[in-house]
Amino acid sequence: MSIEKLTILGSTGSIGTQTLDIVRRNPERFRITSLVAHSRWQELAEQAREFSAESVVIGDKNHYRALKEALADTDIEVMAGNEAIEEVARSYRSDTVVNALVGYAGLHPTYLAIESGKRIALANKETLVVGGDIIMAAAKRKGVDILPIDSEHSAIMQCLEGEKRRSIRNLIVTCSGGALRNIPREELHSVTPEVALKHPQWSMGSKITIDSATLVNKGFEVIEARWLFDIEPERIKVVIHPQSIVHSMVEFTDGSVKAQLGNADMHTPISYALLYPERSSEAMEHFSILDYPTLTFAEVDREKYPALDIAYECLQRGGTAPCTMNGANEVAVAAFLNHRCGYHDIVGAIRYALDNASFEIRPTLTCYDEANDEARELAERYLSRR
Ligand code: NAD
Ligand code: MG
Numbered sequence: 001m002s003i004e005k006l007t008i009l010g011s012t013g014s015i016g017t018q019t020l021d022i023v024r025r026n027p028e029r030f031r032i033t034s035l036v037a038h039s040r041w042q043e044l045a046e047q048a049r050e051f052s053a054e055s056v057v058i059g060d061k062n063h064y065r066a067l068k069e070a071l072a073d074t075d076i077e078v079m080a081g082n083e084a085i086e087e088v089a090r091s092y093r094s095d096t097v098v099n100a101l102v103g104y105a106g107l108h109p110t111y112l113a114i115e116s117g118k119r120i121a122l123a124n125k126e127t128l129v130v131g132g133d134i135i136m137a138a139a140k141r142k143g144v145d146i147l148p149i150d151s152e153h154s155a156i157m158q159c160l161e162g163e164k165r166r167s168i169r170n171l172i173v174t175c176s177g178g179a180l181r182n183i184p185r186e187e188l189h190s191v192t193p194e195v196a197l198k199h200p201q202w203s204m205g206s207k208i209t210i211d212s213a214t215l216v217n218k219g220f221e222v223i224e225a226r227w228l229f230d231i232e233p234e235r236i237k238v239v240i241h242p243q244s245i246v247h248s249m250v251e252f253t254d255g256s257v258k259a260q261l262g263n264a265d266m267h268t269p270i271s272y273a274l275l276y277p278e279r280s281s282e283a284m285e286h287f288s289i290l291d292y293p294t295l296t297f298a299e300v301d302r303e304k305y306p307a308l309d310i311a312y313e314c315l316q317r318g319g320t321a322p323c324t325m326n327g328a329n330e331v332a333v334a335a336f337l338n339h340r341c342g343y344h345d346i347v348g349a350i351r352y353a354l355d356n357a358s359f360e361i362r363p364t365l366t367c368y369d370e371a372n373d374e375a376r377e378l379a380e381r382y383l384s385r386r
Contacts, residue, residue, distance in 0.1 A: 132227030154269035155247035219311020327375025328353035
């Protein structure tokens, strides 16, 4: 088996560090080319040493000097800023790019990595939410595989192995309901970030944890599934499944339903994406169905979670609409985390941005940059006027 050279964008985050766990367990399989993080330069320096990376990039240029000094006794190349992130994303030195950045920042690096013919292990779902059309077309043109690092999409991909497209009736995406699933709708207005950050099943970065509480994340996953599996939005269903054991399902035309089950542990979808079409010979943690004698499923309360229908609406509108939703959400989630606005203002800002943004039906990557900037401004305006 040949050694695969990996670049990890977002190596200090939740997905990034778990990706490095998989690399650590498979030293004969992977080498690290580049590691990228935003500001945690000490951790980045430690990772670079441990994995003998060829280069590191710190997104926030203010930390360049400190990182450079921390690695002064090594041969590791040190770079900073967005241009450097784009440079390592397309560098000929790596075979695969793991994109575990958060938010819109992931779009251009994914595109550049595809254009330079690399395999993509994609955790940054915002890439597909914003630019699924362009990204999937580029991947097809380049013959590049995009392997999802999202438990639901990994599950669907596993259920679809060996199946014919025409046999698929529906994709059924499961949803834990997030941290607020037991809080009644009438009480949501007073929810604090501290409460919304307590996800019952998954330990993840703060942005996706808030997105899970609002179900924006589930809406984004519907959009992600639409592009990854090239399926009409009406055939993507969402069901609440509080135990997070069934990671998603596929219903076939003969009435059969396949599901993929396992612990709520991102190491499994990460290793599936990295080792595909092989599987890891050993689980991080063994799963026993006997530990889960009761698995339950329920309809989503669409009034409690309006973000899900907004995501379907954006898919229906197409063009820059999902990009507008994403940009406004990023601003509002950051404001909510900083106690600058309330829980309902997240959906409020998204609605305001969608109702007031300009719209482009056939966007280019530059159009996305403009739509993202505009959505961010609109969300700021909404938040400042409340
Ligand atoms: P995180 O906040 O824990 O980590 C993000 C990483 O990206 C950090 O290393 C950070 O330094 C880096 N980063 C962020 N913005 C950057 C920028 N502008 N420039 C350079 N580096 C930047 O986030 P996470 O939870 O690991 O999520 C990463 C992505 O994976 C998100 O798109 C998320 O939706 C998706 N995802 C995460 C999980 C999970 O379990 N955490 C599951 C499914 C999908
Ligand atoms: Mg998910």
